[in-house]
Amino acid sequence: MKQSARQPGQIGREQVLPALKAALEPLDYVHAMWEGGAVSFDRIDEMSDIDLYVDVEDSRVADVFPVVEESLERLAGIKLKYCVPLPPSHPYAQAFYRLKHASEFLLVDVAVMKHGAEDKFLEPEIHGKALFHFNKNGAVAVPHVDADKFVENLRGRVEKMKARFEMFRCFVPREMKRGNYVEALDLYTRLVLELLLEALRMKHRPLHYNFRTHHILYDLPRDVVERLRALYFVSDETDLARKLGLAEEWFWQTVREIDFGSIRRDLGSSK
Numbered sequence: 580m581k582q583s584a585r586q587p588g589q590i591g592r593e594q595v596l597p598a599l600k601a602a603l604e605p606l607d608y609v610h611a612m613w614e615g616g617a618v619s620f621d622r623i624d625e626m627s628d629i630d631l632y633v634d635v636e637d638s639r640v641a642d643v644f645p646v647v648e649e650s651l652e653r654l655a656g657i658k659l660k661y662c663v664p665l666p667p668s669h670p671y672a673q674a675f676y677r678l679k680h681a682s683e684f685l686l687v688d689v690a691v692m693k694h695g696a697e698d699k700f701l702e703p704e705i706h707g708k709a710l711f712h713f714n715k716n717g718a719v720a721v722p723h724v725d726a727d728k729f730v731e732n733l734r735g736r737v738e739k740m741k742a743r744f745e746m747f748r749c750f751v752p753r754e755m756k757r758g759n760y761v762e763a764l765d766l767y768t769r770l771v772l773e774l775l776l777e778a779l780r781m782k783h784r785p786l787h788y789n790f791r792t793h794h795i796l797y798d799l800p801r802d803v804v805e806r807l808r809a810l811y812f813v814s815d816e817t818d819l820a821r822k823l824g825l826a827e828e829w830f831w832q833t834v835r836e837i838d839f840g841s842i843r844r845d846l847g848s849s850k
Contacts, residue, residue, distance in 0.1 A: 590655050590681050592629055599631065600712045602650040608639040610694055610718035611711060619707025622797070628686040632700070632709075634719050637693040640672050647689055648676070655680040670696035694718070704846070705786045724786070726846035730839050733785060737778075737834060744774050744830060751823055760816050767819060771826050772810060778833040779803060785842045 596614070603609045616630030617623050633643055651657050656679030663673040676687040692699050700706050704724045711719075747770045754763035773791070780788040784798040795804060810826050813819045 586682070588680065590678070592623075592627075592685065594654060595629060595651070595678075595681075595685070595687060596631075596712060598650050598654045599647060602646050603633060603643070604713050604715075606646065608636040609643065610634045610636075611714040613701075613709045613711040613714070613719075615700060615706055615709055616688075618710050619703075620794075620797070621707075625682070626684040628684060628688055631687065631689050633689065633691045634694055634699065635691055637695050640691045640693060643691045644672070644674060644689070647674075647687075651676055651678060651687065654678075670698070724846060726843055729786075729846060730843045733781065733788065733837075733842065734839060736788070737781065737837060740774050740777060741834060744771070744827075748823075748827060752820070755816060755820065760819070763816075764813060764819060767813075767823060767826075768811070771823065771830070772807075775810075775826050775830045775833070776807065778830055778837070779807070781837050782833055785837075786846075 600612060603612055611632075611634040613632050614630060615632060617627040618630070633647075635643055648657060648660075657676055658679045659677040661675045663675075665672055671690045671692045673688070673690045676689070677683065678685065678687065699719065701709055701719070701721050702724050703709075703721065709721065747766075750766045750770060751763050754760070754766060776791065776795075777788055779799060780790065783800060783803065787794065787798050790798065795807075799807075806829075810822050810829075813822060
């Protein structure tokens, strides 16, 4: 029998979200509240966290967190809080909360967006269909991807990836020759596999090219994921040398196969 991630007496998202809505909606400086993440792709399960966005007047971002914390404390108690270190000029502020009387997986991720922020992670083609809990007078609009701009940016990114790969992949065999295998393995992951994964995403799911390993099981074909998994798990230095060569060959093959014209057409460009 499958063990539930939620124990008896623990609260769930069905209590957290109404409580936060009740606390935030009456505030005149709060314009909207919506969920992203798994709910946007209809992939909620018992281990899903809550990816919450709150749109507010630019000068009132900091005022939202005490309201959120008071509501969560009253509902389930806050066990742990982590504030993402972002400068005040950033378009949003973000904090994570783990609750005392909830599953450890039910993290509450709160991003408070400045109303004037240009990017609110709402393009449905990229981020799925956001679930709005309130949107006062349609204050927050849902934009769509500009196909031509997206493909232009993608082309530029591919050129940077090729240059970075060509310049730095030698760092891995260099550290192996020095007997510095821990650093070699780290460089292999950061300089080789990360770029390979990004290229594969561009080929198979270009709108999620910068999602790294997030949603990889949903975004890439299963055989591609299995092939990648074999490259990520390295047994020793001999295995690392062999897999470095395989990863390098696969990277160059993949960037050659990225079809910008097809991507542009799939996004509905008239060009």
